[in-house]
Amino acid sequence: MKKNLKIVVWHFSGYRLDEIERKLSKDEDGEKNDLYFKLEDWLSKTENFVVTYFDEYYPENLKNVWNPPVVLFGKGKKSLLLKRSFSIVGARKASSYGRKVTCEFSKKLSNYFVIVSGMAMGIDSIAHNCAKETIAILGSGVDVCYPEKNRGIYERLILDGCVISEYLPWKSPKKEYFRERNRIIAGISEGTLIVEGKLKSGTMITARFALEFGKDVFCIPGNIYNENAQGPNYLIKNGAFLATGPDDILDYYILRGVLYDNC
DSSP states (O other): HHHHHHHHHHTTOOOOHHHHHHHHHTTOOOOOOOOHHHHHHHTSTTTTEEETSTTSSSSSGGGGGGSSSEEEEEEEEEGGSSSEEEEOOOOOOOOHHHHHHHHHHHHTTTTTTEEEEEOOOHHHHHHHHHHSEEEEESSSOOSSSGGGGHHHHHHHHOOOOOEEEEEEEOOOOOHHHHHHHHHHHHHHEEEEOOOOSSSSSSHHHHHHHOOOOOOOOEEEOOHHHHGHHHHHHHHHHHHHEOOSSSSHHHHHHTTTSSSGGGO
16 A cells, blocks of 8 residues: 555656656655545545556556556445456437447446446446446546436445546546546447447547547447437448447457457
8 A cells, every 4th residue: 555655646746657667666765745644544444445557456458548547546346447348438418219228238248348437427327327347437536426416326336336536536526537537438448339429529539539549449320310329420430330239249359359268
């Protein structure tokens, strides 16, 4: 714990990842400032944890993206970070079609993956609720439930799943945090399923991050007259994988050998 706290203090003091790595190689001592002691107290609660880039629990997929988070704060089951994950994201104002599709995919895919999403209203909430094991990446600190309407999901995740964030636990949500959160959703996952989303939306930001990171992007085709279908339909036209059932995704990963040992 002391090593992780030392890294956290360096990180929030402005040191870059490569600079922290050099400090560790020299076995330098860290400053025990107010932040150190505040986090030491926070970590005394059993459900709270912190994982750094150099930790055995740090998700390997995140090490392969640009600007990986140096620190992840969490509540819940830290062990889920070591499991293979797949993200499902979409519109906050989901259609009945989108809701049905999301639950079907989340239920089936969670037999093979930990389902990752952003705990937003709509598609994200359904993905979490229908999954067996799930991780929420927050656009706030992990002590802050946002939106408050998802308090039930948040509390269930702390008991049976996991919530993580790169921000200090007590930080309130900010607009820019959600964009940065989306890169973690994309980066931690083997692939991402886009259910519904407008062309200009957080959902499409996540899709772009996934493509930039070389991840697999799957999309649910939608009604051409539905504004929330514009995002996935556009991605399909530009090379994303069309998915009309969970088996489309599972078969893809079986053929690639990713799920060979789990089937």
